[in-house]
Amino acid sequence: MATFLLELVSPEKLLLSRQVEMTTIPAVEGEMGVLAGHAPMIVALKGGVIRVREGGNETVALFVAGGFAEVSPDRVTVLADDATPLAQLSRATSERKLAEAEAALAAAADAEPEKREAAQLRVLSAQAAVAAAEAA
Amino acid sequence: MASLKDLRGRINSVKSTRKITQAMKMVAAAKLRRAQAQAEAARPYAERMEQILASLGAAVAGAPGAPRLLVGSGADKVHLLVVVTADRGLAGPFNTQVGRLARARIRTLEAEGKQVKVLTVGRKGAAFLKREFASRIVAEVTFANKKRVEFEDAEAVAQTIAGMLDQGGFDVCSLLYNRFRNVISQIPTEQRLIPAPLPEGPAQAASGPQAQYEYEPTEEEILATLLPRNLAIQLYRAILESAAGEHGARMNAMDNATRNAGEMINKLTLNYNRTRQANITRELIEIISGAEAV
Numbered sequence A: 001m002a003t004f005l006l007e008l009v010s011p012e013k014l015l016l017s018r019q020v021e022m023t024t025i026p027a028v029e030g031e032m033g034v035l036a037g038h039a040p041m042i043v044a045l046k047g048g049v050i051r052v053r054e055g056g057n058e059t060v061a062l063f064v065a066g067g068f069a070e071v072s073p074d075r076v077t078v079l080a081d082d083a084t085p086l087a088q089l090s091r092a093t094s095e096r097k098l099a100e101a102e103a104a105l106a107a108a109a110d111a112e113p114e115k116r117e118a119a120q121l122r123v124l125s126a127q128a129a130v131a132a133a134e135a136a
Numbered sequence B: 001m002a003s004l005k006d007l008r009g010r011i012n013s014v015k016s017t018r019k020i021t022q023a024m025k026m027v028a029a030a031k032l033r034r035a036q037a038q039a040e041a042a043r044p045y046a047e048r049m050e051q052i053l054a055s056l057g058a059a060v061a062g063a064p065g066a067p068r069l070l071v072g073s074g075a076d077k078v079h080l081l082v083v084v085t086a087d088r089g090l091a092g093p094f095n096t097q098v099g100r101l102a103r104a105r106i107r108t109l110e111a112e113g114k115q116v117k118v119l120t121v122g123r124k125g126a127a128f129l130k131r132e133f134a135s136r137i138v139a140e141v142t143f144a145n146k147k148r149v150e151f152e153d154a155e156a157v158a159q160t161i162a163g164m165l166d167q168g169g170f171d172v173c174s175l176l177y178n179r180f181r182n183v184i185s186q187i188p189t190e191q192r193l194i195p196a197p198l199p200e201g202p203a204q205a206a207s208g209p210q211a212q213y214e215y216e217p218t219e220e221e222i223l224a225t226l227l228p229r230n231l232a233i234q235l236y237r238a239i240l241e242s243a244a245g246e247h248g249a250r251m252n253a254m255d256n257a258t259r260n261a262g263e264m265i266n267k268l269t270l271n272y273n274r275t276r277q278a279n280i281t282r283e284l285i286e287i288i289s290g291a292e293a294v
Helices: A091-107 A113-135 B004-061 B094-111 B123-136 B151-166 B201-206 B219-293
Strands: A004-009 A014-020 A022-027 A030-035 A041-045 A048-054 A057-064 A067-072 A075-080 A083-085 B078-084 B115-121 B137-141 B172-182 B185-194 B214-216
Touching: A004 B004, A014 A048, A014 A057, A014 B004, A022 A041, A022 A075, A041 B219, A048 A113, A057 A075, A057 A113, A067 B004, A067 B219, A075 B004, A091 A113, B004 B219, B078 B094, B078 B123, B078 B151, B078 B219, B094 B115, B094 B123, B094 B172, B094 B185, B094 B219, B115 B123, B115 B151, B123 B137, B137 B151, B151 B185, B151 B219, B172 B219, B185 B219
Parallel strands: A004 A075, A041 B214, B078 B115, B078 B172, B115 B137
Antiparallel strands: A004 A014, A022 A030, A022 A048, A041 A067, A048 A057, A057 A083, A067 A075, B172 B185
């Protein structure tokens, strides 16, 4: 099967850089599966799980809190805000983060719309983290 | 001439100084390795970010109503200098280097009749600039109580800066920090943050046939989240580079100090032995001449 170069970077490090067959990324407007030869795109990501398939099996699953991805026919670059391997995602920490995000949203109740929106996004991303931790 | 006891005391005190500087050197070397790895790990993200920003920014920058983080406020009156230094001293010229650069910048800008505001990251820079420019310092940030600077810390600083921009607090923002070139050389550098220096658009063409990207959601929305992130990334990179540089500079300074202490000990020991010998000789002469007199 045709492969493409997948690069997964977070601000703290380069997490992955190798040839893969397929990846699923959580774009803001819905999950998106990418195969080799995809049309060039730049997408924003929401909180969710990035899955990678190699040799017919799912080999990597990482939770990202948000970020961007640049898709071109022969490579995909994911700029993740904060990436955690699914196996290391603990339910307790993600629930704590969710509580924090909800508190921040409550505090931003009468702030400007942009700030409220940002807080809202954080809550959604934290909710996705809890859901992913539960499923894992 | 110093007595034997004095000399012994001095030799001992220099020896313990040498022990301390040697230990500090070792600690700095260990920390340097970690800081350097961290700085290098952060590089790919910043590079990819630049690529995406280049393809996006070129399209939007010319349009009216472009985001302020990208094009600034259009004026050139109030300058914000973000000065990144270490929290601790004893690192040779590391902190003064940036401090001096900042001082020179502030003076030239003010000579041109511009208003200057300063945001310091790291205690040493704040201490250095306070002597002369206390009234210009608008905020101080320190990571002294942190073991490791996380991306969130840089993000918080970036938010402060973006907030100031929104309120019209400044027009142009520059970053002053020590760029880590190698262990023995750190270069004080100035980098413009806002308005963002756009990489040349056509450079993209080198990566094969110019890709026509589709955006999801719209370009503006992506840019609106990408720009604050880019600001945070630039800061994060500067902070990490500065941290690596700090340990490199300290290692170097402590290496020199250890060597100087060693030289001093040799000199003092020589002096000590000479004095001891002179005392013995003198005593012998006294005894002999005493015996001859009998």
